[in-house]
Amino acid sequence: MRPPSLLSYCQCRHTLLKPSSEPWITLVNLSFRRHRSGGNSKNNKWSNKSEERWRLTNKSEERWRLTNNSEERWRRPTNNSEERWRRPTNNSEERWRRPTNNPEERWKRPTNNSEERWRPTNPRTPFPNARRPSPLVYDIPKIDPNNIPAFFEVHVKQWSRQRSLPSRLLSFGIQKDEIKPLLDAFVHAVTAGELSTSEGHHTYVLSRFTHHLDDGDPLHAIDAIYTTILYTWASETAHSERLRSAGISQSTINRIRALAEAGDRLFPAEEFPDARKFHRKIIMHVGPTNSGKTHNALRALAAAATGVYAGPLRLLAHEIWERLNLETDTAPDVATASRPTNPKYVRPCNMRTGEEQRIVDEYAPLTSCTVEMLGLRKEYDVAVIDEIQMLNDPDRGGAWTIAVLGVCAKEVHLCGEETAVPVVEALLRDTGDEIIINRYQRLSPLYVQEESLNGDWSRVKKGDCVVTFARSNIFKVKSAIEAQTPLRCAVVYGRLPPEIRSEQAALFNDPNSGYDVLIGSDAIGMGLNLKIRRVIFEATSKYHGTRDAPLSISQTKQIAGRAGRYGLHGNDQPGGYVTALLPDDISHIQKAVDAIPTPLKTARIGISSTSFFAFSLALPPNSSTKTILSAYYYISRIPAILRQQKINLKYVEPLCNFIDARMANMPARDTIMFLLAPIPLRDVAALEVVQKFLRAYQDEMSVDLWEHLEGSSLVAALDGVERLHAEDNTESVTSVMIAQLESLHRAVMIYMWMTFRRPMAWHCVKEVAVLKLRLEKALDWGLRALTKLQPGKDWERYVKDHREKAKGAVIYTRQRSALEKYLDLAQAESVAAPIDGASATEPCRH
CATH class of the missing domain: 3.40.50.300 (P-loop containing nucleotide triphosphate hydrolases)
Incomplete structure (x- = not known):
């Protein structure tokens, strides 16, 4: 039986339950509490038939016990004078009640339903003083960096017994009857210390155990590390005979080798041979905001014969494009709108973002782009990569890592926070590049x-x-x-x-x-x-x-x-x-x-089209897109300084299902293109339009813009705002209209994004450009019109609520009210939906 500190409990109505053991959760130095929804799940092995059940109270030394005596439902096994519950009378209508000296009445008789005797006012638990069920809670493992093999060897058996592992290996092509022999052979090799040698420490990248456990989900990280080591070990020729003697077929061994080879990214710098031809000078400009670091890098860019700027936002790329085409730069970090321009400093510059291209001159020497659109085959004299600390970003960090490793420039300027210096030095350690670090202090207090x-x-x-x-x-x-x-x-x-x-x-x-x-x-x-x-x-x-x-x-x-x-x-x-x-x-x-x-401890690396294609070939035929992404995450072998870019399978799953259902025969290159596209999965209205576009692409290989927009409520909203604009009727403008225009704009930008990649199929280039301009004009006027609106009751309630909280009337916790959730669905005219997570970056990812 587990020690009390690791026990977890939950209740189902009046029945108290005790969970069965789950070895994977009982890691040394980890404390977990897991609760499950109820006793009807097929995966729930908690006993509902036990004659004696236990419930842990707030005091770890005291427990309540259910006996078989029908006259004595509950009793206190200790001599504690405080009586929580009691059998008050023989009245059959009054089963249980709180002590009368407690003013708070937790129990009530709700109905005459004989099946529902009593229920609490708080439906989560009928026991006001009992420990409530909670989601998984854990502590980050404390692993000694000098003794990683001890952790690795001790917990491999527990990892091999987790419930999700067999189904995952089965989806990766290992036969059902071969899963247990494979895991047993691997566990035996690990516990015998065969993988913990100095050579094994390097081959299997055991140092990942100390680097990858700080993102809030250490179990997931440990699971991925063990799976990667399993495939690396099983793919080695030296272990083939041992696996065959354990009953593993040669076809399974060949599939394991193919997957391990597809996921081998231990030396990511070698994926960019063009950049390795250069002896690059890497100049890091690091410091706090408002320190002039970006200004110095831009001066070098403006003076270069050829160069490129790569930033995190379309807006930043647009701003740099505008500044370079109007004038170079005469003062650090001064907004273009705040000062006059000087024609003698003009440098022709083109702009490339995922959704837009602005070509000033076909042979312009300078380019401004988002990081994801940085060309890695074109050679530059100077490249500027802004916000370099974002190489650790879970969702987009892979683009910065690729840019640092792969940009073909004689001089590369990296601007950002000083926290990124150790990671960049580690990434470039084996490239032969020269690194210069310039540190800055804030220019104003x-x-x-x-x-x-x-x-x-x-x-x-x-x-x-x-x-x-x-x-x-x-x-x-x-x-x-x-x-x-x-x-x-x-x-x-x-x-x-x-x-x-x-x-x-x-x-x-x-x-x-x-x-x-x-x-x-x-x-x-x-x-x-x-x-x-x-x-x-x-x-x-x-x-x-x-x-x-x-x-x-x-x-x-x-x-x-x-x-x-x-x-x-x-x-x-x-x-x-x-x-x-x-x-x-x-x-x-x-x-x-x-x-x-x-x-920063690590940088991120994302899936590439080459890796995706390799995994799609190595996995069993007709594997789903989600399985391919899962295999990439669990099998890829990467250095300790790198981590996999976050793949939120729950978030991507609707798109994966759509691709598998509607685009089953689509080439792998198109699949990865759609996965990398900034499709607005959280914007329901925009997603409906985008799905029509994708169906047309799959069925006809021709996507007509207006054919799929006609009759849309989003187009009706645009027409409505334009009509109000013509009538100068600002009072009728609502923020829901603005939200609808934003949704339509996102769908239009997806179409424009596709025109740069598949122009033959997404051919309405002029039409989409005109519609984009209409939307931006309507949005600009609509936002100005909203300024003239007077606050309604929702605003007054919002301000009053803030004032009450500021006075200490209530504890201020930012939780979304039912009103806000209702308004998020755009069912009211007062507000619109909240910004998507990572709203500042998501619209401009590629």
Whole structure:
């Protein structure tokens, strides 16, 4: 029996249950609590028929026991004087009750249903003082870096017994009757110490055990590491005879070898032979925000005969493209809109993003692009890769890793945080490249104000930027500020097209525009040049699909650092200020600003079209797209400094199912193209349109734009906004209309994304460009029209709620209310759906 500290419990109605053992969860140095939904699951092996069941109370030494005596339902086995439950009378209608001296009544008689005797007011548990079921909770394993083999050998048997492993190996092509012999042979070899030699430590990359357990899911990481080692070991010729003697067929051994070869990426730099021909000079510009690091890199780019800029956002690529075509640069990090241009510094520059290309000159020497669109075969004199710390980003970090390893440039400038220096040095250790590190200090001071706004929007001033993390909140805050102050607000957030975001930023930067306050999402933290005097955090947590999570120190620093940009405030006192709407958030901001950056441990690497194609050939015929992605994650052998880019199979599964169902015969190259496309899987309205496009591509190899847009409610919304614009009817504009225009814009950008890759099939190039311009014009006018709206009851309730929380009336926890969830579905006209997770990056990924 497990020790009490590792026991977990749950209840089903009145029956108390005890879980059976699950060896994989009882890792040494790990503490887990797992609960399951009920006793009807076929996988649930918890006994419902035991004559005696136990329930652990809040005191680990005390337990309640159910006896077989029908007259004595519950009894206290100890002599504790406190009696939690008792049998009060012989009255059959009153089975149980709380002690009368407790004012809180937890039990009630709900109905006359004989099957439902009693139930709690809180339906989660009938026991108010009992430990409640909770999701999986674990501690990150503490593995001694100097004694990794001990952990590896001790836990291999537990790993081999986990329930999900056989089904996974079966999907990878191992016969059902061969799974157990294969695992037994592997376990025997590991426990005998055959893989723990100095040579084995390098061959099987055992150091991954100490590097890959800090992303919130250590069990998943350990599972992947063990699976990779299994395939690497079983693919070696020296072990073939042992496997055959254990009953493993030669065909299975051949499949294991093919999969291991497909996943061999131990030396990723060798995947870019063109870049290895160069002796590159890598110049790192590292420091905090507002330190001039990007400015120095851009000066080198502007002076180069040929060069490329690669950034994280379409908006940044657009901004650099605009600056280079208007003038070079005369002051560090000064927004283009804030100063005149000088024709003598003009350098022709083209722009390439996943959804758009702007060709100024076919032979332009400079290019501005997003990182995913960086050409790795073209040679440059200078390349600038911005926000280099994003190579550790779980969702997009692979693009930065590929850019660092594969860009063909004589001089490569990497701009970003100092935390990325160790990882970059490790990545380039075997390439022969020269690395120079330039460190910068902030050009103007940053102050964290001791006092918050105390929930009062009337205290917002000219030059303030309010940062919030849901689109619904952006318009709520905008309306509240404009109702309580004479100020007008511009808005910047991830779902807006880059042209509209640029125009909104220009309005805020222009002191004579009448737009004195900026309301933005975390999009403002990614290098936008804005005349922000003070940053106000509406909250310091962000919704991530299922829960609110606090902002990381890096995110908080980056957003806060946008205050007081050097050179943007003229003769005013230099420096920027940071505060929060509510007092409770000040401490988090102060801690983040004062924190010493923690160096990154790993970079990310994503799946390539070559790897995808290799796995599709090595796996059994007709394997699903999801199986191919799973095999890549579990089998690929990578160095310890790298980690697999996060593949959210739950998020990608609808697209995988659609591809398998509708595009079963599609070539692997097209499959990986669709998987990498920025398809808006969380935008239901846009996804419906995109699915029509994809069906037409599969069935006819020709996608007519208007054929699949006619009759759409999104097009009707565009027509409606254009009609209101013609009538100058600003009062009828709603944020739901704006959300519909944004959804249509995302679908249109997917079509444009495809025109650059399959122009013969996605042939409506002129039509999609015209529609894009119509949408951007309607969005621009619609956002301006919303500024004139007066706040309704929802806004007043929002402001009142914030004020009550600021006064300490309730504990402030940012949870989505039922109203917000209702509005997220665009069923009301007051707000629209929240920004997608990673909203500042997702619209511009490729």
